[in-house]
Amino acid sequence: MTETYDRAAIAPSAQAPTVTRFAPSPSGNLHLGNARTALFSYLLARRAGGRFILRIEDTDALRSSEEFCRHQQEDLTWLGLNWDAGPGREDDRGPYRQSQRVALYAGHFLTLEHSDRVYECFCTPLELEVSRKSQLAAGNPPRYPGTCRHLTAAQRAAKRAAGLTATLRFRVPAGEPVEFVDFVRGPQNFLSDEIGDFIVRRADGSAAYFFSNAVDDAAMGITHVVRGEDHLTNTPRQILILKALDLPAPRYGHVSLLVGPDGAKLSKRHGATTVREYREQGFTATALCNHLFRLGHSSPENGLLDLTAMAKAFDPAHLGRASAHFDAAQLRVWQKESVMQMSTDEVLEWLAPQLPADLTQPTRRAFIEAIRANVVLPQDALEWREIVFGSPPPVAAPEQAVIDAAGKDFFAAAAQAATAHPGDFKAIATLTGSATGRKGKGLYQPLRIALTGLTHGPELAPLLRAMPEGTARARLARFA
RNA sequence: GCUCCCUUCGUCUAGAGGCCUAGGACAUGGCCCUCUCAAGGCCAGUACACGGGUUCGAAUCCCGUAGGGAGCGCCA
Numbered sequence: 126m127t128e129t130y131d132r133a134a135i136a137p138s139a140q141a142p143t144v145t146r147f148a149p150s151p152s153g154n155l156h157l158g159n160a161r162t163a164l165f166s167y168l169l170a171r172r173a174g175g176r177f178i179l180r181i182e183d184t185d186a187l188r189s190s191e192e193f194c195r196h197q198q199e200d201l202t203w204l205g206l207n208w209d210a211g212p213g214r215e216d217d218r219g220p221y222r223q224s225q226r227v228a229l230y231a232g233h234f235l236t237l238e239h240s241d242r243v244y245e246c247f248c249t250p251l252e253l254e255v256s257r258k259s260q261l262a263a264g265n266p267p268r269y270p271g272t273c274r275h276l277t278a279a280q281r282a283a284k285r286a287a288g289l290t291a292t293l294r295f296r297v298p299a300g301e302p303v304e305f306v307d308f309v310r311g312p313q314n315f316l317s318d319e320i321g322d323f324i325v326r327r328a329d330g331s332a333a334y335f336f337s338n339a340v341d342d343a344a345m346g347i348t349h350v351v352r353g354e355d356h357l358t359n360t361p362r363q364i365l366i367l368k369a370l371d372l373p374a375p376r377y378g379h380v381s382l383l384v385g386p387d388g389a390k391l392s393k394r395h396g397a398t399t400v401r402e403y404r405e406q407g408f409t410a411t412a413l414c415n416h417l418f419r420l421g422h423s424s425p426e427n428g429l430l431d432l433t434a435m436a437k438a439f440d441p442a443h444l445g446r447a448s449a450h451f452d453a454a455q456l457r458v459w460q461k462e463s464v465m466q467m468s469t470d471e472v473l474e475w476l477a478p479q480l481p482a483d484l485t486q487p488t489r490r491a492f493i494e495a496i497r498a499n500v501v502l503p504q505d506a507l508e509w510r511e512i513v514f515g516s517p518p519p520v521a522a523p524e525q526a527v528i529d530a531a532g533k534d535f536f537a538a539a540a541q542a543a544t545a546h547p548g549d550f551k552a553i554a555t556l557t558g559s560a561t562g563r564k565g566k567g568l569y570q571p572l573r574i575a576l577t578g579l580t581h582g583p584e585l586a587p588l589l590r591a592m593p594e595g596t597a598r599a600r601l602a603r604f605a
Numbered sequence: 606g607c608u609c610c611c612u613u614c615g616u617c618u619a620g621a622g623g624c625c626u627a628g629g630a631c632a633u634g635g636c637c638c639u640c641u642c643a644a645g646g647c648c649a650g651u652a653c654a655c656g657g658g659u660u661c662g663a664a665u666c667c668c669g670u671a672g673g674g675a676g677c678g679c680c681a
Contacts, residue, residue: 150681185680250679257678264606266677292679310610319608320677327679334681358609358676381611381674388673416617419630423618427630445618447611448674455616458631465644498643554640569640581642 143175144348147201147208148338150182151194154399157451158353158383158391160204161417164435165380165444166351167206168418171436178345179211181222182338184331189224200400204410205432210345218345223337230332233340233370234293234325242369243325245291246273247284268321269294293326295336295366303361308349308378309444315361323362339363343372351441354379354448378441381421381448391451403456407503409467409475412460421449429462461501472497479506481514488591495587509583513591517600518578527580528604531571535561537605539572543598550586553597575601 147163149155155163170177179201183189198212208214211221220226237243246269248256257267274296276284284291301317325336332340342350357379367374385395397403403413411429418424418435423443430438467475472493480489496509512518520528528536538560539553546552558568573585576597582588589597 148681152681182681188680246679248679253678261606261677266607268677313609315609323677324679329679331679333679338681353675354610355675356681359681379610384674386616390674419617421617424630443618445611449618450616452616452632455631461643564640566640573641579641583642585640 141348143170143173144178144346145170145175145351146178146180146342146345146347147206148180148182148341149197150185150188151190151197152185152188153193154401155197155200156391157398157400157403157417160200160400160413161383161420162351162353162380163201163206164204164414164417165422165439165441166349168432168436168439169349169351169378169441170209171432172439175348176209177206178347179208179221180341180345181212181224182334183222183224184334184337186224186331196401200404203404204400204414223332223341226337226341227330227332229344230326230337230340233336237295237325237369238293240369241296243293243295244274244322245276245281246294246322246324247276247281247289247291248272266319266321269323271322274322290328292324292328294322295325295362295369297322297362297365301365303364305360305364305374305377307357307360308376308441310354310357310379310446313357313360315358317361317365320362320365325366335359335362336366339366339374340370340372342375343367343370347375350375350377352377352379354382378444380444381446383420383451384448386450386452388448388450395451396453407475408456408460409463411463411466412456415459415463416456420451421445421447429459429466457501464497464500467497469493469497472500476500476503476506479503479510481510491587492591495583495591499583512577512579512582513588513596514593517603520574520578524574524578524580527571527574531563531567531604533605535563535571536575536601536603539575540598540602540605543601547594547598548589548592550589550597553589553601554585572601575604 145166147159147166149159149163167177169175179198181194181197183194194212201208210216210218215221234243248269252272253269256270260267260270273291273294281291297317297320299318302314303317304312304314306312323335324333327333341347360377360379364374383391385391387395389395391398397406400413404410411431414432414435415429418430418439421444422439423445424430424435424438426434426438464472464475469490473489476493480492484492492510492513495513496506499509500506535557539557542553542556542560545556554568554572557572558564561568569585570580573582574580576585577588
C-alpha cells in the first residue's frame, strides 16, 4: 500500500509535460465506464497543465460506425471534456483516427518483419477456435500453439500460393520478465512465458488493437495512460511491442471497473449505461461528472465541483483499486444539487422543451422560479406545467376530505379574495384567514389542495404569480 | 482451467502497525424551522468478508478460506 512511487510518477514536471489521451472505439455510444476513464484522463492532464488528446480507435471497420464516432465526440463535448488535439483539432501528430494511420503502421510492421519479431500465421479462425477449446478442456490456458511460428519461406510461399491469407503474429520472447509500475496499482511483474504469440496485423491488413494502440501512444507522445483494469494483464504485450520497436512506453494507470448495484459489470440490465441516455433523460453534465468523479476516487472536496475544481482536487493516488458501484440514486443527488446551483437563465434553457410555447417571457420566468426547487429532471416540470397551466387538477379522496372539512364558506371567502386580489396569494391567504378565522395549516392546506390538487409542492405565492389570470379564482370557487 | 486483481457503514471512500472505542460525504431516521415538499440547522444509527499467524500492539504485515472481478480473441 506504499504510495510513494505514485506521487513521484505523476508529479507535474516542467521538463516532460503530461500528455494523456482517451482512445475510444466507435462501436457504440459513450459508456459510463468509458466516460469515467475519459474524465480521469482529462483531469490528470488538466491538473498538470498538460494536454488531453482524443484518438478514435476505428481499426475494426465492421464494428465501427460514423454515427457512434460522432455521438461519442458530441457526448464528450457535452460533458465538457475538451481535447487539445484530436478529431477536428488536428496537428502534426495526427491524424487522430487510426483508420487514417495505416502508413505509419506499415512502416512499423516492416521494422518488425526485418528484425524477425513477427511472423506470418496462416491458421484459420476455426482452427484457432478448436485449439482454444481443446486447451481449455485440458485445463490449460488457451494460447496460440505456435503452429506457424517456424514456417520456412518455402512453406509460406506454398500457403500463399494455395490462396491462404496470413495474419502477422508477434513472436513473444521466452523467459523474459516484463515489469512496470502502474501509477494506480503499484509495481507489476509478468513473465513473457504467460503470453502466447498474438496478432498485430489482421488478415485484411488492418492493425490489431495491441499494436496500433501502443504504437500511437508512442507516436503521439502520450506520457500517462489511464484505462480500465481490464487492460492490466494485456499491458505486457504492449510493452513488448514498444520494446521491439525501440519506442518509449507511457506510464500506465489502470482504474477499477464500474459495476452495477449487484456487483456485476455494468450492463443493459442495470438500466441506462450510456452518457447519451442520461443526457436524454435531462441529467446535467455537471451531475454526471460529479458522480463519476467520486466513483473509485476520493475527493477532498465534498460539494458540487466544476471541471476546473475537479482538476485541482483530482489525485491518481486517491484512485481506488476495488470496483465501484454505479448507483443511480447517488447520481440523482448530484443532479438535484446541480439544478439547485443553476441560475434562472440556465434552468430556463434546460427546461425550455418542457415549457408551453405560447408563454410570455415574464410568465416563463415566474413559472421556472416557482417550480425549480421541485424539479430534479425535466419530466418533473411537465407535472407542474399541467397543474399551473392545465385544467383544474383533480382532487383525490384523502385531499377531498380536507376540502370538505374546510367547507363551502371557506372557499367562497377565498374566491372572493382572489377576485379582489388576483394572483396575489399573500392577500388571498390573509383575507381568507381573517374571514374564516383559520390560520396555519388549517388555512393553507385547503387552499393548496384547491389550487394544485396536492398536499405538497412549490410555494404557493410564486406559483400563483405564474398562473394565468383568473385560474386561482376559478379553482377556489369550484368548492364554494 | 491457468494467471492476475479486488474485499472498511446502504453507496463513494479516509486509513502507509499505536493518532481508530475507525473519520468524512451522500443516503436513511429523528428533531427544529416552515402553508406542504424541498432547502437550511441540529442529533442519531450503521462498516474493517472469514479464519489463522507475526507483534507489546493489526483495518494496516504474512498465510489460508470464501465471495467478486479481469485477462488468456483476426474486440477494444
